[in-house]
Amino acid sequence: MIYKVLVSDPLSDDGIKELLDAEHIQVDKKTGMTEQELLDCIGEYDALLVRSQTQVTRKVIEKATKLKAIGRAGVGTDNIDLAAATEHGVVVVNAPNGNTISTAEHTMAMLAAMARRVPQAYYSLRQDEWNRKAFIGVELYRKTLGIIGFGRIGGEVAKRAQGFGMRIIASDPFLTEEKAAKLGIQYGSMEDVLEQADFITVHTPLLKETHHLISHEQFGQMKDGVYVLNCARGGLVDENALLEAIQGGKVAGASLDVFENEPQINHELLALPEVIATPHLGASTVEAQEMVAVDVSREIADMLSGKPAKNPVNMPAVSKEVLQKLEPYFSLCEKLGSFLAQISRGAIAEITVTYSGELQDTNVDPLTRLILKHILKHYLGQQINEVNAFHVAKQKEIVVNEQKTTSGYGFTNLIAITVRTNQETRTVSGTRIEGGRIELVNVDQYRVDVIPTGHMIYIHHTDQPGVIGKVGTFLGQNDVNIATMQVGRKERGGDAIMLLSVDKNMEQALADELAAVPEIIDVTTIEL
Ligand SMILES: NC(=O)c1ccc[n+]([C@@H]2O[C@H](COP(=O)([O-])OP(=O)(O)OC[C@H]3O[C@@H](n4cnc5c(N)ncnc54)[C@H](O)[C@@H]3O)[C@@H](O)[C@H]2O)c1
Numbered sequence: 103m104i105y106k107v108l109v110s111d112p113l114s115d116d117g118i119k120e121l122l123d124a125e126h127i128q129v130d131k132k133t134g135m136t137e138q139e140l141l142d143c144i145g146e147y148d149a150l151l152v153r154s155q156t157q158v159t160r161k162v163i164e165k166a167t168k169l170k171a172i173g174r175a176g177v178g179t180d181n182i183d184l185a186a187a188t189e190h191g192v193v194v195v196n197a198p199n200g201n202t203i204s205t206a207e208h209t210m211a212m213l214a215a216m217a218r219r220v221p222q223a224y225y226s227l228r229q230d231e232w233n234r235k236a237f238i239g240v241e242l243y244r245k246t247l248g249i250i251g252f253g254r255i256g257g258e259v260a261k262r263a264q265g266f267g268m269r270i271i272a273s274d275p276f277l278t279e280e281k282a283a284k285l286g287i288q289y290g291s292m293e294d295v296l297e298q299a300d301f302i303t304v305h306t307p308l309l310k311e312t313h314h315l316i317s318h319e320q321f322g323q324m325k326d327g328v329y330v331l332n333c334a335r336g337g338l339v340d341e342n343a344l345l346e347a348i349q350g351g352k353v354a355g356a357s358l359d360v361f362e363n364e365p366q367i368n369h370e371l372l373a374l375p376e377v378i379a380t381p382h383l384g385a386s387t388v389e390a391q392e393m394v395a396v397d398v399s400r401e402i403a404d405m406l407s408g409k410p411a412k413n414p415v416n417m418p419a420v421s422k423e424v425l426q427k428l429e430p431y432f433s434l435c436e437k438l439g440s441f442l443a444q445i446s447r448g449a450i451a452e453i454t455v456t457y458s459g460e461l462q463d464t465n466v467d468p469l470t471r472l473i474l475k476h477i478l479k480h481y482l483g484q485q486i487n488e489v490n491a492f493h494v495a496k497q498k499e500i501v502v503n504e505q506k507t508t509s510g511y512g513f514t515n516l517i518a519i520t521v522r523t524n525q526e527t528r529t530v531s532g533t534r535i536e537g538g539r540i541e542l543v544n545v546d547q548y549r550v551d552v553i554p555t556g557h558m559i560y561i562h563h564t565d566q567p568g569v570i571g572k573v574g575t576f577l578g579q580n581d582v583n584i585a586t587m588q589v590g591r592k593e594r595g596g597d598a599i600m601l602l603s604v605d606k607n608m609e610q611a612l613a614d615e616l617a618a619v620p621e622i623i624d625v626t627t628i629e630l
């Protein structure tokens with residue numbers, strides 16, 4: 103099978119080499135497309151690779167019927183409709199580390215250039231002027247740099263600014279006083295930063311909560327003559343409020359690498375002599391571009407080979423160590439989920455997964471997603487995957503519970519799933535045995551010992567002499583060879599079950615005929 107990958111923003115060939123070299127992957131590079139052009143072609147592709155230019159809207163995702171993954175060669179995913187991607191089961195991955203240093207260095211370049219008015223002086227010189235008095239700058243030494251958003255880039259900016267002899271005050275929900283003290287910086291609230299800083303730089307993501315994080319009110323709280331930098335995302339700083347703050351004399355200088363409406367920029371703002379700007383160049387270095395493209399290409403290649411994503415943005419990330427621990431259970435979860443879906447009748451209201459024994463201390467989210475996928479797939483088909491499984495369950499108003507217990511009921515590990523529908527409650531549990539074998543050990547409270555694979559028949563009957571013989575004769579007469587058979591009963595003469603592995607699929611008409619035997623209550627064929 104050949105997978106088709108569309109690269110719709112400029113990415114270095116060296117960076118995407120892994121995709122270009124892969125025999126099972128065809129890469130098409132089409133940069134600078136209009137939305138219509140993207141809509142016209144996206145249906146052909148299994149994966150899409152973008153930077154910040156391509157707008158991956160809901161409309162695009164809805165048209166992308168084959169799309170499995172979107173790779174963002176960079177950090178910010180605000181150009182991708184994540185909710186739409188999740189709903190459509192498309193994994194979005196980013197490359198969060200590759201451009202950190204480049205962006206921190208760009209921030210420092212902007213900071214120094216702004217303080218010394220380098221771009222303005224250069225421009226003047228190019229006009230044949232020699233005007234030394236007009237370009238008197240300020241020192242960074244002993245000034246306070248306020249950092250709002252102390253993540254990867256904010257942290258690297260702090261280290262570099264300390265080299266300039268600046269005092270740092272930072273605000274971030276994940277920063278503590280202890281951590282700040284260890285780094286030799288001061289921890290503060292957003293208000294502290296606004297009130298104390300001579301230079302303020304923002305490094306948060308653009309979210310609903312951070313839109314216009316710096317607006318009229320915040321400018322009002324700043325020192326007179328403050329300098330402001332935005333090398334993170336347009337929209338964090340309210341451009342109209344910034345314009346007014348500069349015109350009103352509050353802000354002495356602004357450095358902008360990003361804008362609210364890229365590539366349409368606010369010309370009124372840019373025309374002010376206090377403003378210096380670059381066209382979203384934070385990540386534009388040879389090194390960063392190669393690193394982010396390599397990282398995201400590897401992710402796409404892995405995902406197209408069925409491996410889980412390392413940096414998913416629209417589902418929780420799981421460490422390599424945890425994944426290694428969980429991988430041996432993937433097949434058990436798939437079979438248990440699928441088995442349970444095939445024996446259950448009615449509309450599902452609740453799914454409860456209980457992990458016991460050696461899994462109790464592990465993050466089992468990927469296993470629960472897999473189980474949900476294999477249960478829901480039975481009703482909703484291939485549109486369900488690990489990304490949208492929880493979302494779809496919620497949409498269908500299915501309650502999903504994940505539980506852990508210490509007792510493995512004699513097993514080293516045990517996964518039990520209960521499905522409650524509007525008609526019944528059904529349960530299966532299984533275990534993984536040393537050596538990798540998986541076993542179904544309980545079905546509806548009946549103890550069994552079966553490898554859940556291939557063609558199976560589940561018979562619910564009354565415990566009476568001769569039933570097993572009738573089933574054997576019926577299947578023999580119909581050329582259905584029994585490979586294994588397990589029987590179970592709760593009490594003599596009461597409810598009982600038979601679980602058979604057979605060599606071929608038994609057609610529904612035959613299952614109905616068998617179900618007509620008086621002692622038999624129900625016959626279900628299962629394909630695993
Ligand atoms: N200019 C560029 O070319 C360029 C390049 C790379 C990244 N970026 C942008 O830079 C920003 C930071 O990237 P990063 O890799 O450091 O991300 P990160 O996730 O490592 O850090 C972001 C930090 O912001 C903090 N934060 C969120 N809301 C906050 C709030 N209201 N107040 C204070 N802190 C808050 C988070 O807790 C987090 O620690 C992102 O917007 C990213 O898109 C821009």
Ligand SMILES: O=C(O)[C@H](O)COP(=O)(O)O
Pocket residue numbers: 153154155175176177178179201334382384385386
């Ligand atoms: O979020 C990012 O990684 C940066 O904004 C870089 O964007 P770019 O890949 O379009 O340069």
